[in-house]
Amino acid sequence: xxxxxxxxxxxxxxxxxxxxxxxxxxxxxxxxxxxxxxxxxxxxxxxxxxxxxxxxxxxxxxxxxxxxxxxxxxxxxxxxxxxxxxxxxxxxxxxxxxxxxxxxxxxxxxxxxxxxxxxxxxxxxxxxxxxxxxxxxxxxxxxxxxxxxxxxxxxxxxxxxxxxxxxxxxxxxxxxxxxxxxxxxxxxxxxxxxxxxxxxxxxxxxxxxxxxxxxxxxxxxxxxxxxxxxxxxxxxxxxxxxxxxxxxxxxxxxxxxxxxxxxxxxxxxxxxxxxxxxxxxxxxxxxxxxxxxxxxxxxxxxxxxxxxxxxxxxxxxxxxxxxxxxxxxxxxxxxxxxxxxxxxxxxxxxxxxxxxxxxxxxxxxxxxxxxxxxxxxxxxxxxxxxxxxxxxxxxxxxxxxxxxxxxxxxxxxxxxxxxxxxxxxxxxxxxxxxxxxxxxxxxxxxxxxxxxxxxxxxxxxxxxxxxxxxxxxxxxxxxxxx
Amino acid sequence: xxxxxxxxxxxxxxxxxxxxxxxxxxxxxxxxxxxxxxxxxxxxxxxxxxxxxxxxxxxxxxxxxxxxxxxxxxxxxxxxxxxxxxxxxxxxxxxxxxxxxxxxxxxxxxxxxxxxxxxxxxxxxxxxxxxxxxxxxxxxxxxxxxxxxxxxxxxxxxxxxxxxxx
Numbered sequence: 001x002x003x004x005x006x007x008x009x010x011x012x013x014x015x016x017x018x019x020x021x022x023x024x025x026x027x028x029x030x031x032x033x034x035x036x037x038x039x040x041x042x043x044x045x046x047x048x049x050x051x052x053x054x055x056x057x058x059x060x061x062x063x064x065x066x067x068x069x070x071x072x073x074x075x076x077x078x079x080x081x082x083x084x085x086x087x088x089x090x091x092x093x094x095x096x097x098x099x100x101x102x103x104x105x106x107x108x109x110x111x112x113x114x115x116x117x118x119x120x121x122x123x124x125x126x127x128x129x130x131x132x133x134x135x136x137x138x139x140x141x142x143x144x145x146x147x148x149x150x151x152x153x154x155x156x157x158x159x160x161x162x163x164x165x166x167x168x169x170x171x172x173x174x175x176x177x178x179x180x181x182x183x184x185x186x187x188x189x190x191x192x193x194x195x196x197x198x199x200x201x202x203x204x205x206x207x208x209x210x211x212x213x214x215x216x217x218x219x220x221x222x223x224x225x226x227x228x229x230x231x232x233x234x235x236x237x238x239x240x241x242x243x244x245x246x247x248x249x250x251x252x253x254x255x256x257x258x259x260x261x262x263x264x265x266x267x268x269x270x271x272x273x274x275x276x277x278x279x280x281x282x283x284x285x286x287x288x289x290x291x292x293x294x295x296x297x298x299x300x301x302x303x304x305x306x307x308x309x310x311x312x313x314x315x316x317x318x319x320x321x322x323x324x325x326x327x328x329x330x331x332x333x334x335x336x337x338x339x340x341x342x343x344x345x346x347x348x349x350x351x352x353x354x355x356x357x358x359x360x361x362x363x364x365x366x367x368x369x370x371x372x373x374x375x376x377x378x379x380x381x382x383x384x385x386x387x388x389x390x391x392x393x394x395x396x397x398x399x400x401x402x403x404x405x406x407x408x409x410x411x412x413x414x415x416x417x418x419x420x421x422x423x424x425x426x427x428x429x430x431x432x433x434x435x436x437x438x439x440x441x442x443x444x445x446x447x448x449x450x451x452x453x454x455x456x457x458x459x460x461x462x463x464x465x466x467x468x469x470x471x472x473x474x475x476x477x478x479x480x481x482x
Numbered sequence: 483x484x485x486x487x488x489x490x491x492x493x494x495x496x497x498x499x500x501x502x503x504x505x506x507x508x509x510x511x512x513x514x515x516x517x518x519x520x521x522x523x524x525x526x527x528x529x530x531x532x533x534x535x536x537x538x539x540x541x542x543x544x545x546x547x548x549x550x551x552x553x554x555x556x557x558x559x560x561x562x563x564x565x566x567x568x569x570x571x572x573x574x575x576x577x578x579x580x581x582x583x584x585x586x587x588x589x590x591x592x593x594x595x596x597x598x599x600x601x602x603x604x605x606x607x608x609x610x611x612x613x614x615x616x617x618x619x620x621x622x623x624x625x626x627x628x629x630x631x632x633x634x635x636x637x638x639x640x641x642x643x644x645x646x647x648x
Binding site for chain 1: 572573579581582583584585586587588589592616617618619621
């Protein structure tokens, strides 16, 4: 197929268009197969009962063949090259896309190795730019190790030498705890719910009707909820193990190097100067044990999933200052005394969620029999009030010489954002009519990573003073000379 | 250690410039797009359903008409009256909000680029939106007189040339 067998030349120059490693054909085929899987299953199961096993097998074979052909064709249509100081990727069969990234704009070259790449001994290269996210950056699905080393050197991001620098690892026990307390309920629950809905579609209305007639019994409702929670927990547990197994982070001069992943090994590097802030996330299941996760706020990874933005998946809260001093100097420092919302704001914090809870409970009473309904009504109202109380206790704000520290409750977690002042993009103070009456205000900020955060119901004077302090000394630098 | 309240109150200029007068009319027309269907649709639909008790029906109809009237007639006027903005050498300063008053400050050194946008209706009335982009997203000063929008755009473009270390 290819006239130039990959991996055999000693030092490719990349000035001529170059194909990816053949493994890319396999990854493309896997992607195509994944796209085909659902229609195939639908055709086999729904398209009538005639034929049975033979029919299903022939459809599967046809699908696999088609996916393989797609993989090879897209592989042959994809090429990359280095021209005029820019990395250029050309891909697509019918309407070729041309992506060009100037070498000077490249922030990091990360690697990932999935099962397919490991099988072929290739690596996947992610070219990260500060714009970041799904577009803009280039992903080379498979490159031979020799090419990868040469390309990284040519792009000015050579493969890191095995350094002797102190490395922080997530041990096996810590991984287990991290996975057990994985804070992904909010993300996973809808997925599990959708899976249940899908099962409902497959097994027809019988199950649904059955469920609805039986749901009147509180015991069965509890069983269903428990099953849902159990499934959620399992998915969340496995997802965390896959994402964070073998997690290591080290600081190599002015860069952080992070490696992680069970099935797909990823190696990412982040320039320390590009880190806008860190967020300490104390999740519902972790806070009671004094544990937290630490997230990175950096422009290049702003739009990527949470795992890609993790500085460390699980750490004792007491150890965080040491961790930050070692990895992100400039953001470390003693935990500050926060400016807290005044006592009079407690009402603002508690009343709204309690009313929302009561309203949700009232809606629930329409669907339930009386004893259960009253439990739901009062239970949800109390839950709402509790949420408000916790939000009140979490809230706080503090300004340092070059940090801004903002603590608030987000969902079920308490999140402390430590942001660099010189990376603040916007500072706002908002007052709604109720806050105006109580002399309260909401302080908000936006970091260069795109992260927006706010503390509600601070004393209005304190919020205004914080905004004024940030605008005068700045945002970290003197006003431009004119 | 410096705490928030210890910071001496810096001189705080307030923003003073207003939006184009035409904003009141354009916002009203825009709001009518949802307010009219609401004010007409709810009575029509509820009027045809006899199962809903009369009192509840009347309440819903009055509520819908009230929301539509306030949303289309009062809110645009109030919003226009509250909007203030200023572009200074060191910052963009906005204060706005019909109910919730929001004061936003964007430091000039963070501005990446500026757009002037004109919808079809805005072209007819000689107004334009000024969109300021930073690394965190965009901030809009809506409904400026077109000349002011262009002037401010050029001014911000000059000021924002002072490079920010990224």
